[in-house]
Amino acid sequence: MTLAYPISSLKAHPARLSPDYRSTIKRSPQKPLVIMRHTLSELTGPVYGHETVREHDRDLTIQHKSEPLGERIIVHGHVLDEDGRGVPNALIELWQANACGRYIHAVDQHPAPLDPNFTGAGRTQSDATGYYNFITIKPGAYPWGNHHNAWRPAHIHFSVFGHSFVSRLVTQMYFPGDPLFPFDPIFNSVTDEKARARMISSFDLENTRPEWALCYRFNIVLRGTNATPMETK
Ligand SMILES: [Fe+2]
Numbered sequence: 312m313t314l315a316y317p318i319s320s321l322k323a324h325p326a327r328l329s330p331d332y333r334s335t336i337k338r339s340p341q342k343p344l345v346i347m348r349h350t351l352s353e354l355t356g357p358v359y360g361h362e363t364v365r366e367h368d369r370d371l372t373i374q375h376k377s378e379p380l381g382e383r384i385i386v387h388g389h390v391l392d393e394d395g396r397g398v399p400n401a402l403i404e405l406w407q408a409n410a411c412g413r414y415i416h417a418v419d420q421h422p423a424p425l426d427p428n429f430t431g432a433g434r435t436q437s438d439a440t441g442y443y444n445f446i447t448i449k450p451g452a453y454p455w456g457n458h459h460n461a462w463r464p465a466h467i468h469f470s471v472f473g474h475s476f477v478s479r480l481v482t483q484m485y486f487p488g489d490p491l492f493p494f495d496p497i498f499n500s501v502t503d504e505k506a507r508a509r510m511i512s513s514f515d516l517e518n519t520r521p522e523w524a525l526c527y528r529f530n531i532v533l534r535g536t537n538a539t540p541m542e543t544k
Pocket of ligand 1: 408463466468
């Protein structure tokens with residue numbers, strides 16, 4: 312287990328200030344950060360009990376009376392550490408807009424319909440090899456008011472706790488070939504091209520379930536030079 316996390320491993324992540332992503336102007340610190348030593352509890356926690364995550368929490372299509380509208384998809388992959396080893400028992404949480412690009416959230420007043428059969432949140436734990444999978448609906452693009460005619464590429468938000476609290480990653484998964492990539496300041500706040508590519512899932516025909524759902528693979532790397540970039544929030 313890697314318990315020392317070098318500062319250099321943060322280079323894959325976007326700058327805290329990305330002016331084209333307007334919210335970061337007010338959110339980002341104005342002074343240099345004070346680097347703190349990791350505490351023991353940061354390096355040894357969290358430890359989750361399996362009973363808190365139920366099997367159906369990873370299937371976002373069975374949380375209500377009927378199935379949600381939209382394109383059913385499987386999202387799966389491995390949680391890996393910087394050395395390519397699977398991270399077992401990682402708590403993986405996701406949240407997303409519905410097929411129309413609308414969140415169940417008071418602030419989201421995008422004039423697109425809510426789906427009474429879709430909450431848009433799920434969670435699971437990786438198995439002994441670091442593998443995880445979700446069943447969900449492909450989210451729609453949505454407008455977000457950052458600038459004129461600003462639309463977010465379709466994406467799924469992820470939070471992952473690895474070996475410890477300091478290896479927590481909050482990121483976004485995108486879909487291959489999205490025409491909105493060049494115009495999205497959040498996606499492009501990750502300035503390293505290879506790091507940006509790690510946020511894009513790959514179409515996984517082999518694991519598509521015939522007559523049922525397409526499949527996308529999203530491997531998540533926690534902390535290190537190959538880390539999946541952190542979202543700047
Ligand atoms: Fe979003």
